[in-house]
Amino acid sequence: MGPISLxxxxxxxxxxxxxxxxxxxxxxxxxxxxxxxxxxxxPPPPGHPVHPGPPSRSPEDALFEKLAIIFPTNNNTDMQFxxxxxxxxxxxxxxxxxxxxxxxxxNQTSTYRTLDQKTFCFARELxxxxxxxxxxxxxxxxxxxxxxxVLRLMLNNTGARRPVYISDHTRFRDNGNPDTLNRVLYGNxxxxxxxxxxxxxxxxxxxxxxxxxxxAVFGGMVTSGCGENNVMFIREDDxxxxxxxxxxxxxxxxxxxxxxH
Numbered sequence: 001m002g003p004i005s006l007x008x009x010x011x012x013x014x015x016x017x018x019x020x021x022x023x024x025x026x027x028x029x030x031x032x033x034x035x036x037x038x039x040x041x042x043p044p045p046p047g048h049p050v051h052p053g054p055p056s057r058s059p060e061d062a063l064f065e066k067l068a069i070i071f072p073t074n075n076n077t078d079m080q081f082x083x084x085x086x087x088x089x090x091x092x093x094x095x096x097x098x099x100x101x102x103x104x105x106x107n108q109t110s111t112y113r114t115l116d117q118k119t120f121c122f123a124r125e126l127x128x129x130x131x132x133x134x135x136x137x138x139x140x141x142x143x144x145x146x147x148x149x150v151l152r153l154m155l156n157n158t159g160a161r162r163p164v165y166i167s168d169h170t171r172f173r174d175n176g177n178p179d180t181l182n183r184v185l186y187g188n189x190x191x192x193x194x195x196x197x198x199x200x201x202x203x204x205x206x207x208x209x210x211x212x213x214x215x216a217v218f219g220g221m222v223t224s225g226c227g228e229n230n231v232m233f234i235r236e237d238d239x240x241x242x243x244x245x246x247x248x249x250x251x252x253x254x255x256x257x258x259x260x261h
Contacts, residue, residue, distance in 0.1 A: 014182040055171045063154050066134040068092045068234075070122050073102075074110070076258045086147045087139075094122045115214035123221065134158065136194055138218075142244050142256035143190040149240035153193060163201055163226050166234040167192035172216040181209045183226060186219020190243040191236065201226040 008193050069087055070095040073079070079101065082091060095102035096109050096118075106121035108114075126136060135154055139145065174181040192215070203225030208217070218223025222231060246253040 028111075031235060057257055060151060063151065063158070064090065066132075066158075067132045067150070067154065068126075068130060068136050069124070070094060070104070070136055070138045071141065072110075072118055072122070073141060074137075078177065082141075085144070094118060111167070113211050116211050116217040119214045119218050119221075120204065123199065123202060123218070126196075127202075127204065130199070131196065134196055136196075136199070138189070138192050140190045140243070144242045144246055144255060145191055146240040149237060150193075151247065153234075157195065157232075160195060160197065160232065162199035163222070163231045164195040164234065165198055165222060165231050166194065166236055168236050168238060169219075169233055172213070172219065174212065174216070175194060177208045177212070177220075180206070180224065181216060181220045184216060184219045184223050185233065186216045186222075188236075189215035191241045192218075193236075198226060201230075228231075 034062050069090045069092060071077075071082070071091050074096075077093075079093070082088065092103035093101055094104040094106065096106055098105045098107075104122050104125045106118055108117065108121075110118045122138075126133075130136075135157075137145065138149065153166060157166075165187060168191075169185050169187050172181055172186055174184075190219050202218075202221040204221070206217070206221045206224050208220060211216075222228075242255065244254075244256040246255055
């Protein structure tokens with residue numbers, strides 16, 4: 001018997017039918033993904049634990065990732081208290097000298113009369129290293145603020161094109177600095193909140209006869225660099241901020257048990 005020739009019509013027909021049957025079996029398989037089978041790992045064997053992926057971030061979490069709480073410290077600051085509150089993940093302590101947990105180090109000893117220099121220190125660092133943040137809160141170590149209130153402030157001001165400055169603003173009287181600090185609008189130091197647009201324009205080389213109140217100096221830096229008319233000054237809600245004493249329902253906490261400086 002001679003060799004089988006594929007040119008015979010009957011053999012060609014049989015091969016065509018086999019090809020159709022095999023192709024149909026592939027396309028109707030349970031996986032419906034024959035070609036993709038090579039791109040995915042095999043399923044785990046029965047009884048093998050399946051580890052879920054990382055949880056998806058909520059819009060609230062994504063917004064809070066844009067926040068840094070600037071927190072000047074001294075020898076009496078109780079970091080344990082604040083690290084057991086909602087603030088812990090957003091705290092950026094400002095320290096005189098390098099120590100565990102410090103995010104901004106000024107490398108100079110501060111006293112009550114030289115806190116204005118600490119303000120220059122953290123402002124420079126914010127402009128240099130914090131462009132990934134949109135919002136900042138400067139908070140005293142004897143103050144506390146409500147989380148939902150902060151969230152609402154961020155929601156209301158996300159993407160603002162102008163510099164934003166939120167606090168209990170007042171005018172500073174300083175006859176010793178008539179051209180720089182006198183009548184400048186500034187925020188109460190217990191709490192003020194601002195955006196990165198403010199940091200981009202403040203005057204880091206602001207000059208005055210000092211020393212002076214550190215919060216008034218920050219207001220002077222804002223006015224000198226940004227221009228008062230270009231800034232969105234927003235009045236804070238004092239019912240959402242506690243200073244020296246926290247009182248709510250059955251809680252009464254002395255936030256300033258040991259006086260600083």
